[in-house]
C-alpha cells in the first residue's frame with residue numbers, strides 16, 4: 001500500500017461554520033471527522049440540522065469559519081480560490097438529488113463535459129465517457145438525451161459524470177430523493193457496487209433507510225456530528 005492510500009480522504013479538525021447573520025447562526029459546530037479511503041459513509045439528519053452546510057464545506061463550495069480541512073492530505077484552507085476550484089474538479093465527484101444534467105446534450109456529452117476543464121483530449125473524453133456509462137449500466141443508451149431517460153437512468157448518467165474524472169471522493173446529496181422506491185434501491189445497489197470496487201463515498205440524506213446502507217454512519221443534529229457507527233471493514 002502506498003503512503004497516499006494511508007492518508008485519509010477527509011480530515012476535519014475543529015471545523016465549524018457560522019453564518020455571520022445578523023444574527024449569527026452556528027450551522028456547523030466545530031467538529032473533528034476523518035474519512036478513510038474506501039469507506040462508505042452516510043450522514044443523516046433532519047431538515048435544518050446542518051447537512052447542506054457540511055456538504056458545502058466537504059465539497060469545497062464554502063470555506064469553514066473555523067478549523068482545518070485536509071482533503072487527500074492537502075490543506076484546503078491555505079489554498080487560493082483557483083486552487084480550491086481545481087481541487088474540487090479533480091478530486092470530488094458530485095451527485096445531486098435533481099441530477100443537474102444538460103437536457104439538450106446526450107448522456108455521453110454530459111459525461112464528456114466533466115472532462116473538458118481537465119484538458120482531457122477529445123478522443124480520450126469520448127472513450128472514457130463510454131466506459132463510465134458502461135460502469136453504471138447505461139452502455140446501451142449513451143446517445144440518449146436525458147429527457148428520454150427515466151429518473152433512475154438520469155441519476156446513473158450523473159454518477160458516471162461524477163466518476164469519470166476518477167475522483168478521490170464521491171459526494172452525494174440525497175441521491176435517491178427524486179426517485180421511486182424501486183429505482184432508489186437500484187441506485188443504492190450501484191453505490192454499494194462502487195464501494196466494493198474501492199470508491200470512497202459520502203452520502204448526505206434525511207432518509208434513515210438510505211443512511212442504513214453506510215458502513216460508517218454519522219448523524220447531525222443542530223450542527224453537531226455524532227458517530228453512530230465507526231465500524232471499519234471487517235477484512
Ligand code: ADP
Nearest residue numbers: 019025027045046047048049050051052053054
Ligand atoms: P439542512 O441541510 O440539514 O436542512 P442547513 O445546513 O441548510 O441544514 O442549515 C443549518 C442551519 O443554518 C439552519 O438553521 C439554517 O436556517 C441555517 N442557514 C443555512 N444557510 C444559511 C445562511 N446562508 N445564512 C444564515 N443561516 C443559514
